[in-house]
Amino acid sequence: MTTLPLEAPTRHVLAIDIGGTKLAAGIVSATGELLDTARTPTHAEQGPDRVVERVIDLCRTLLRRSPVTVDRAGVGCGGPLDTRRGLIQNPPNLPGWIDYPLVGQLRGALDLPVVLDNDANAAALAEFHFGAGRGTRHMLYLTISTGIGGGLILNGQLYRGKRGNAGELGHIQVQAGGLPCNCGGQGCLEAYASGTNIARRAREAAAQHPQSLLARSAPRPEAITAQTVLTALDAGDPVARALWNDTLDLLAAGVASSIHAFDPERVVIGGGITNFGDHLFVPLRERVAARTMPALSDGVEIRPAAFAQNVGVLGAAAVALSAALEVSS
Numbered sequence: 001m002t003t004l005p006l007e008a009p010t011r012h013v014l015a016i017d018i019g020g021t022k023l024a025a026g027i028v029s030a031t032g033e034l035l036d037t038a039r040t041p042t043h044a045e046q047g048p049d050r051v052v053e054r055v056i057d058l059c060r061t062l063l064r065r066s067p068v069t070v071d072r073a074g075v076g077c078g079g080p081l082d083t084r085r086g087l088i089q090n091p092p093n094l095p096g097w098i099d100y101p102l103v104g105q106l107r108g109a110l111d112l113p114v115v116l117d118n119d120a121n122a123a124a125l126a127e128f129h130f131g132a133g134r135g136t137r138h139m140l141y142l143t144i145s146t147g148i149g150g151g152l153i154l155n156g157q158l159y160r161g162k163r164g165n166a167g168e169l170g171h172i173q174v175q176a177g178g179l180p181c182n183c184g185g186q187g188c189l190e191a192y193a194s195g196t197n198i199a200r201r202a203r204e205a206a207a208q209h210p211q212s213l214l215a216r217s218a219p220r221p222e223a224i225t226a227q228t229v230l231t232a233l234d235a236g237d238p239v240a241r242a243l244w245n246d247t248l249d250l251l252a253a254g255v256a257s258s259i260h261a262f263d264p265e266r267v268v269i270g271g272g273i274t275n276f277g278d279h280l281f282v283p284l285r286e287r288v289a290a291r292t293m294p295a296l297s298d299g300v301e302i303r304p305a306a307f308a309q310n311v312g313v314l315g316a317a318a319v320a321l322s323a324a325l326e327v328s329s
């Protein structure tokens with residue numbers, strides 16, 4: 001990032017979102033307006049070179065028809081990755097991307113400065129600059145979907161830590177010696193409260209209570225998802241209610257621990273879990289307040305993210321725009 005030239009903040013940027021199932025790109029203004037966007041399936045099984053060819057095609061299509069010029073590109077991609085060297089380091093959703101020099105490839109093909117960050121940090125920056133974190137200087141972001149990711153905005157900037165991996169709020173431990181987690185640890189928030197693990201716990205609860213509405217809301221046990229829990233919760237099912245209450249307690253523990261660590265003004269929660277709406281936000285605010293020291297909980301807001309569908313592209317744009325600000329400040 002320090003290699004970028006000193007200059008005024010960019011007016012428009014090219015934004016690139018690389019996901020395990022889809023690739024998306026967009027032209028985005030400095031205020032977060034999405035002028036144009038295009039997407040295509042990733043076909044991750046074809047390996048990095050073929051996928052990156054399609055990313056470049058997508059970007060060239062957008063640049064050809066763009067009425068504005070862009071002077072840098074931002075990329076959001078699943079980690080682990082090395083932002084400084086521009087490498088993708090074998091993320092679980094992109095098999096074969098082992099120390100893959102994504103930034104170098106894109107910079108060469110597009111003839112633009114390219115900056116990279118992980119998708120959770122990118123989404124945190126999008127909410128901070130354009131969405132639910134606007135007006136703050138200290139904001140925590142949690143995205144709860146298949147897994148749980150996080151991003152820390154401290155003193156008005158994304159905090160990356162020593163290697164770029166700070167903000168892994170999904171791996172805060174909420175149960176000592178608890179369930180095993182994908183990260184190799186035990187008792188992490190993600191092991192209980194990610195969409196995948198809510199569904200897994202729901203299947204276990206349904207097996208124990210085969211007559212419950214939760215069990216009967218799906219045609220077969222494997223079809224139970226977090227959405228099934230929400231449907232059963234809406235219908236007043238006590239088994240879904242007990243499962244959701246446990247989930248809320250674990251989420252409150254994770255959020256309260258994060259507040260104690262970082263003293264934010266606002267916690268923004270995004271991802272598929274926001275579909276739970278008032279089932280999530282109303283009790284979570286109460287439970288977090290009850291678990292947080294008054295000096296730290298006073299005035300902290302817990303808000304839903306502003307962006308869902310385009311958060312990947314807007315996040316990549318925010319990565320490019322905030323890199324320009326970091327260099328010029």
Ligand SMILES: [Zn+2]
Pocket residue numbers: 170171181182183184185186188190191
């Ligand atoms: Zn973990």
